[in-house]
Amino acid sequence: MIGLALKMLFGDTAKFLMLVAGLFFATFLIVQQASVFCGLMRWTTSTLKNVGAPIFVVEERVEQINETNPLRDTDVARVRSVAAVRWAMPLYSGLQRARLQDGSFKTIQLIGIDAASLAGAPSRMIEGNLADLRLPNTVVIDELATQRLSSNPDDPAARVKIGDLFEINDKEARVVGICAAMRSFTGGPYVWTTYQRALEYTPASRKMLSAVIAAPIEGMTADESALAIEKATGLRAYVNRDFGDNPKDFNTSTVWWYVKNTGIPISFGTTVIIGFIVGMAIACQTFYAFVLDNLKHLGALKAMGMSNFRLSIMLIIQAMTVGFIGFGLGLLATSAFAAGALRTGEPPFFMPWVIPVGAFVVVQVICMVAALMGIIRLSLYEPAMVFRA
Amino acid sequence: MVVDVRGLEKSFGEGANRIHVLKQVNLQAHTGEILMLVGPSGCGKTTLLSAIAGTLRVESGTIEVFKKPLEKMSGGALTKFRAEHIGFIFQQFNLIPTLTITENVSVPLLIQGVSSRTANGRARAMLEKVGLGERWRERPNKLSGGQQQRVAIARALVHEPPLVICDEPTAALDAQNGEIVLDLFRQVARSVDRAVIIVTHDNRIFSYADRIARMDDGEIIDVHEQSADSPHFIHDHSDPKP
Numbered sequence: 001m002i003g004l005a006l007k008m009l010f011g012d013t014a015k016f017l018m019l020v021a022g023l024f025f026a027t028f029l030i031v032q033q034a035s036v037f038c039g040l041m042r043w044t045t046s047t048l049k050n051v052g053a054p055i056f057v058v059e060e061r062v063e064q065i066n067e068t069n070p071l072r073d074t075d076v077a078r079v080r081s082v083a084a085v086r087w088a089m090p091l092y093s094g095l096q097r098a099r100l101q102d103g104s105f106k107t108i109q110l111i112g113i114d115a116a117s118l119a120g121a122p123s124r125m126i127e128g129n130l131a132d133l134r135l136p137n138t139v140v141i142d143e144l145a146t147q148r149l150s151s152n153p154d155d156p157a158a159r160v161k162i163g164d165l166f167e168i169n170d171k172e173a174r175v176v177g178i179c180a181a182m183r184s185f186t187g188g189p190y191v192w193t194t195y196q197r198a199l200e201y202t203p204a205s206r207k208m209l210s211a212v213i214a215a216p217i218e219g220m221t222a223d224e225s226a227l228a229i230e231k232a233t234g235l236r237a238y239v240n241r242d243f244g245d246n247p248k249d250f251n252t253s254t255v256w257w258y259v260k261n262t263g264i265p266i267s268f269g270t271t272v273i274i275g276f277i278v279g280m281a282i283a284c285q286t287f288y289a290f291v292l293d294n295l296k297h298l299g300a301l302k303a304m305g306m307s308n309f310r311l312s313i314m315l316i317i318q319a320m321t322v323g324f325i326g327f328g329l330g331l332l333a334t335s336a337f338a339a340g341a342l343r344t345g346e347p348p349f350f351m352p353w354v355i356p357v358g359a360f361v362v363v364q365v366i367c368m369v370a371a372l373m374g375i376i377r378l379s380l381y382e383p384a385m386v387f388r389a
Numbered sequence: 390m391v392v393d394v395r396g397l398e399k400s401f402g403e404g405a406n407r408i409h410v411l412k413q414v415n416l417q418a419h420t421g422e423i424l425m426l427v428g429p430s431g432c433g434k435t436t437l438l439s440a441i442a443g444t445l446r447v448e449s450g451t452i453e454v455f456k457k458p459l460e461k462m463s464g465g466a467l468t469k470f471r472a473e474h475i476g477f478i479f480q481q482f483n484l485i486p487t488l489t490i491t492e493n494v495s496v497p498l499l500i501q502g503v504s505s506r507t508a509n510g511r512a513r514a515m516l517e518k519v520g521l522g523e524r525w526r527e528r529p530n531k532l533s534g535g536q537q538q539r540v541a542i543a544r545a546l547v548h549e550p551p552l553v554i555c556d557e558p559t560a561a562l563d564a565q566n567g568e569i570v571l572d573l574f575r576q577v578a579r580s581v582d583r584a585v586i587i588v589t590h591d592n593r594i595f596s597y598a599d600r601i602a603r604m605d606d607g608e609i610i611d612v613h614e615q616s617a618d619s620p621h622f623i624h625d626h627s628d629p630k631p
Contacts, residue, residue: 003505004488004496011487300483303444305472306500307465384439386479387556 005314008294009321015290019283019322020329023363026279027330030272030359031351032337037268038355039341039348041243044258045251046182047093048240050142050190051111051120053213054222056250057088057229060236064254066185068094070207075235079212084228088214089114092198095188099167102151107188110168112198120213122192128162128177133194139173142181144345145189168201183345223248276362283326284370287319291374295381303383312375316368323367327360390456391552391584392418392441397450399436410436411447412607418552420582423574423597425589428604434588435556437604441586442475442554443467454552472500476545480557482537484529490540491516491525497548515543519573535566542573553577555587559594571597 009016042049047065048056057079059069079088092112097105113120113133121130122140132138141149141160149166152158160166164175173193181190193201199208214237216225226237226248238250247253259265291298298311334351341349399411410433418424418441426434439445440452443459452459455474462470476497484493494512499505513525519539521532529537538558545553555574559567571594578585578599587598595601596615603611 001499004492004499007492008485008487294485296481296483297485300477300479301496301500302468303442303471304477304497304500305468305470305475307468310500383444384436384442386483387435387439387442387444 001310001314002317005317006321008297008314009290009318012290012293015286015293016322018286019290020326022279022282022286023323023326023366024329024333026275026283026366027327027359027363028333029275029278030362031331031334031355033268033271033275034355034359035334035338035349035351036347037265038352039350040185040264040268041255041258042350043183043185043348045243045254046184046190047109047111048250048254050122050181051091051093051113051213052123052240053089053091053120054216054240055085055214055226055229055237056091056240057212057214057233057235057237058210060234062236064257065093065250066254067257068210070205071209071212071235072207073209075209075233076212078233079214079229079235082225082229082232084217084220084225086215086217087117087119088212089117089119090195090209091120091211091213092195092202092208093210094198094202095186096168096191096201098149098173098191099170100149100151101164101166104151106148107186108145108149108168108191109184109186109188110198110201111190111192112195113192115194115196122179122181122190124180126178126180128175130177130179132176133192135174135176137172137174137197138176138193139168140177140179140192141175142179142190144181144183145191146178148189169203171201173201183348276366279363280366280369283319283322283366284373287322287367287370288373288377290318291315291377295378296386298378299381299383299386302378302381303386308379311378312371315371315374315378319367319371319374320364323363327363330359330363331356390417391420391454392416392586393451393453393456394437394441395451397437397440397447397452399433399440399445399447410607411440414450414607414609416441416602416609416612418584418586420551420584421578422599423578423585423587425587425595425598425601426604427588427590427592427595427601430590432604433607434590434604438554438556438586438588442477443471472497473548474550474552476548476550476553478538478541478545478553478555478558480560482529482534482541482561484537484540484544486529489526489528490521490532490543493529493540494543494547497544497550501548512543512547515547516540519543533566534561535563535569538562538566538570539573542570542577546577549581551583553583553585555585555589557589557591558587559589559591564593567591567593 059071062069076090094110096108096110098108099105115134146159147153149160150158162175166173216222222239226239229237239248241249243251243255338349394416397411397414400407400409402408428434440447491509491512494515495508498508516522516525574585601613602609
């Protein structure tokens with residue numbers, strides 16, 4: 001019966017291709033758009049990924065990492081005084097303008113870290129020595145900066161390298177290292193320097209400490225330590241952990257802030273829903289037309305003694321088969337898109353396993369609805385109808 | 390007796406639009422005979438055939454096929470009964486165009502749960518019997534109308550049903566193919582103890598019947614027995630009376 005069902009399906013090439021195309025587009029739109037959305041949300045937390053501290057202490061009203069409500073410098077000492085804290089260091093994080101050698105300006109994400117401990121430094125250096133940050137007027141830039149801060153970004157030979165100079169707010173910055181880092185949501189490349197030098201690069205204001213980064217003492221979890229910091233200081237202490245369901249996690253809090261306060265999810269969500277609707281419309285309409293075209297033959301099978309149950313199984317097999325093929329091709333196309341995105345670094349793309357699994361379920365739901373429409377139509381078809389020419 | 394129909398009543402529609410299609414119909418079919426149901430369009434031939442085939446429920450009366458009362462069977466039991474006991478030949482052949490003729494013929498066996506390999510083997514043997522053994526790989530659209538009807542006959546017989554139901558089997562055929570098909574029907578009815586019931590208003594083929602039941606306005610008005618020992622296909626549609 002499976003062979004019979006598949007031969008009937010593949011035999012109608014036009015409808016088969018139409019069904020596969022509909023499910024292909026549905027899969028591609030759903031997976032690609034959901035993955036770009038996740039990638040974009042991941043970019044919003046890039047500072048948390050690039051500054052790998054276990055705990056971020058911020059002003060009590062701060063809800064996400066890219067929002068800066070500066071603390072007093074004395075707050076570093078207050079956090080250090082908490083018994084649950086192993087170490088606590090100042091962190092500067094802010095957007096600044098870099099002036100390039102050709103006189104043009106570029107926005108950068110400036111990170112200032114403690115010069116002694118270098119806590120919050122990039123985790124992987126590609127070139128240069130991190131300790132050279134302690135030298136005067138030095139910075140470590142990420143790979144993107146080598147291109148973005150170049151006078152000619154399209155020329156690989158013109159890329160910024162160790163020893164090159166540029167200015168941040170009219171103050172000299174000399175590149176002593178190049179590191180790997182995740183891209184920022186704002187698109188500006190990451191530039192690390194010491195905390196004191198970051199304050200020099202930044203126009204002065206009354207409070208300039210963006211956050212205090214900290215680590216828990218031995219035998220205590222980051223959550224317990226964060227709780228102790230909040231109790232002792234009244235500041236807000238977030239744990240730096242991957243996105244999950246805990247609002248005390250800075251990644252989770254940041255992503256939800258963007259979901260709730262920007263139109264980004266509506267934009268991507270609309271496209272995903274359109275993908276679902278288009279897939280549903282094409283699959284249901286085409287599959288129903290396929291059943292109608294074959295109604296005479298299916299009715300003959302019914303008259304010859306094939307039960308409604310077996311006919312339903314045949315339709316389900318046909319629907320699931322186009323679902324598998326359409327989903328597979330859609331995922332393949334998304335993978336090709338992902339390969340391009342990963343090679344060039346943009347657009348943002350991150351595909352956790354739930355996206356393809358969810359899309360597969362959605363596509364199969366579409367196919368089951370399409371099959372159900374056919375099954376209902378077929379069950380209403382009296383076998384005696386086959387005798388009426 | 391293969392078929393015993395008594396007091397059959399069937400209506401379609403509701404209220405003022407209700408049409409009484411079968412009125413107290415009594416009919417019997419016997420082993421080894423070709424029984425033709427003839428009459429003008431709309432007289433209830435196809436409805437009666439559908440009822441005998443177990444594809445249509447009736448309001449009153451009894452239909453016994455091989456002494457099994459169809460009206461008392463559940464839907465599932467009726468479906469199984471059709472699969473095991475009845476071979477169908479439709480006016481428009483109803484061959485599935487995406488399958489080869491071998492696969493088409495094997496369908497009744499697949500419905501009965503026979504393996505695909507065995508079903509295909511038996512289907513090819515049946516195609517040999519109807520003279521299409523050489524063309525077993527072809528799809529139906531590569532065959533003439535007569536050849537397609539022979540495929541449909543092979544499909545109706547492959548599972549060796551004791552009753553074969555035919556709806557206007559020669560309506561779409563020219564005289565030459567009609568004659569070939571009717572000769573096949575005769576062999577089918579005679580070679581094993583099998584009954585063939587044919588609904589037709591094609592007067593060219595009446596001489597092939599052992600009995601002819603005439604219907605009009607939902608009633609059987611006459612059952613006529615005749616010798617079908619030397620049948621002939623009438624090529625010019627004249628003399629419809631047997």
